[in-house]
Amino acid sequence: MILHATEAAIAGALLQELPAGVVVLDGSGQVRYANRSAAEIMGHTRAECLGLGVERLFGAEAAAEILREHAPGERRLTTRLPLRGEDAPPAGLSIVTPAHGQLADVLGARPVAVIFREIEEQRLVEEDLRRLEGQAALGRIVAGLAHELRNPLAAIQGLSFVMMDECAESDPAFEPARRIAELVERMTRLVGACVAVGNPAPPRTESCPVDGLVEQAIESLSPRWGHRGQAPSVTAEDGGLSVEADPSQAIQCLRALVDNALDAAGDPARVSVRIRRSDRRLARAQPAVRVEVRDDGPGIPGSLLSRVFEPFFTTKPDRNGLGLAVAQAFALRNRGTLEVRSAPGDTVFALSLPVVAGRR
């Protein structure tokens, strides 16, 4: 018994000193224990943490992962879950479901322990780059194939135009030719996107005023918001910011984000774009401008959030799932980052690009 008391004291003291956050939840998802690091990372005092619901503390996405069906004794590792709070860095979580026993005696059925650490920005960037390099070899094959497909596709499209050109619209051959042209158009867009993801052209960076980039991206989509309510609203919290980026790639990236937001937004669509200096730094401590594209749609379920940048991942029947993959490839190639967080009615994609020192 004495030994147990000593053990408990040692364990308690060590838990306080651990550089990782440790939170223990009871079966109803209420916080029953939080160590000092956990409170610091989450921006609360330890006392404030106690009794909070898991969702209040960690945010919806991480909460969904933590509360997911789990077997006693199971240990799950997650990477890069965004924590609550606008600028809270993503964290890697280790979620431990203790086997029935001592903890369950104290906390009731199905307690869960969460051990987590912030992932430093530098590591995030390295992780992104490694993933990008891993994709690069495959990407070059895909891009090479896509490139070889371009000419035959252009030829098929040309031939279908010739067929349409040479027969009247009432001719039985006209409609098949028109459909061929339409399908080839779709394939051409797909091939272009594959080249962009697999082997994006090296960026030709210059100093670009951010509001100009945002304006052009929105303008290029005007036929879309024309019949879906208002144009996206743009707020520049810090005026006159310029970024170091390839303007055409940055516009394509922003265009994909606004396009995606318009898809997700309610009806009438409410999409807003916010431009400001970022509190966080990019690789090599580079200060950044953050452009947030926000929509009021239903939100992205936590289980899907980590997949939104995967090539060909889509939940929309009429989309190819390359828009956000291309956007992220361009963001990373331009030494920036592209992140997402989502809750019902509030989904934000945030593009950060290196800021150009001084005002323009």
Place this chain on the structure above:
Amino acid sequence: MGPRILLVDDEEAITFATRRYFERRALHVDVASELEQAKAFVAGGTYELVVVDLRLTGALGAEGLDLLSHVRERQPDAKCVLLSAYVSAEVERAARERGAALVLRKPISLPDLGEALTGLLPR
């Protein structure tokens, strides 16, 4: 006889379709698939328009630019158009320096190409 166009591209199916499309619009179209053949056409006739792909069969990967210089020297009145899948600022500048009136990005549909070329022809 309508205006004369020299069309230079090494993808035979593309030139087949393009020629046929423009011939129906009363243009006379000559087709070359590589640089030397194109130069022979330039030596043998006068063109209102020369439409050339940046990459032709060859080691340079930019034979089209070479042809632009060649045409400007011998037929300065011909309007030249460069087509390329990759239009970088560099390619655009190099083409303009060699007298290109237009630099168009491929793929481009025949109606769009037709419209662009019509704008260059004397009315």
